[in-house]
Amino acid sequence: MNILLFSASELGPNQILSINDTHRQQHLSKVLKPQLGDSLRVGEINGATGIGKVLQHDANSTQIHIQLTQPGPTQLPLQLLLAIPRPKMLRRILQTCATLGVMEVKLINSAKVEKSYWQTPLLQPEQVHTNLLLGMEQGGLTHLPKVTMAKLFKPFVEDKLGHWSANTRCLVAHPRDAKASPPPNLTPTTLAMGPEGGFTDYEVDKLQQQGFTSVSLGARILRVETAIPIAISQLMRL
Secondary structure (H helix, E strand, C coil): CCCEEECHHHECHHHEEEECCHHHHHHHHHHHCCCCCCEEEEEECCCCEEEEEEEEECCCCEEEEEEEEECCCCCCCEEEEEECCCHHHHHHHHHHHHHHCCCEEEEECCCCCCHHHHHCHHHCHHHHHHHHHHHHHHHCCCCCCEEEEECCHHHHHHHCHHHHCCCCEEEEECCCCCEECCCCCCCCEEEEECCCCCCCHHHHHHHHHCCCEEEECCCCCCCHHHHHHHHHHHHCCC
16 A cells, blocks of 8 residues: 545544544554554545544554645546456456556457456446555555446447547557557557457457557567556556
């Protein structure tokens, strides 16, 4: 935990934050082990960052005086259109996207995706929220990525993708007829990434009809959880 996150509704009178939930309290007790008067890096979810001074701490609860002093780090101008990954990868991918500051992740169906992937408990809102917070804590970020779903590929791509990706640079990570990745910059971007084995030719054609350009991430065949941070580092100026 490189930053202690809290919601605005948790702040009490005089900017006092009381912590007693299991995740944050265990991290404080077992990892940070703060002493009275210690200062911790803190951030309000979707808000500013600052310093928290420890007023009270024991195994059950912690009280911290919050002083927010500067805006939270900005998110990358990046939307990720991602074929829903295997459940055991989804948790890590959500955390990685939050750590790197992705603005939005839209999970989409693909011919190579098993229908059972959509039934995973990890897609429950509270599970998604928890994993995003874990990634934000690691990266020291405060702005919560948006996670949405499009369970039908063709209707979304044909009817809604153009609006969703409007005014962005539209790219699909796919080796067929691919160009080299453009130099890293902060151009608003929509990046489509397929499942293990990639999008089908039909799906790539549909994306290209919506203005997406195929780009290569290099000669190596990568797992999705590896390809995502590589793609982001190649396209965005982190």
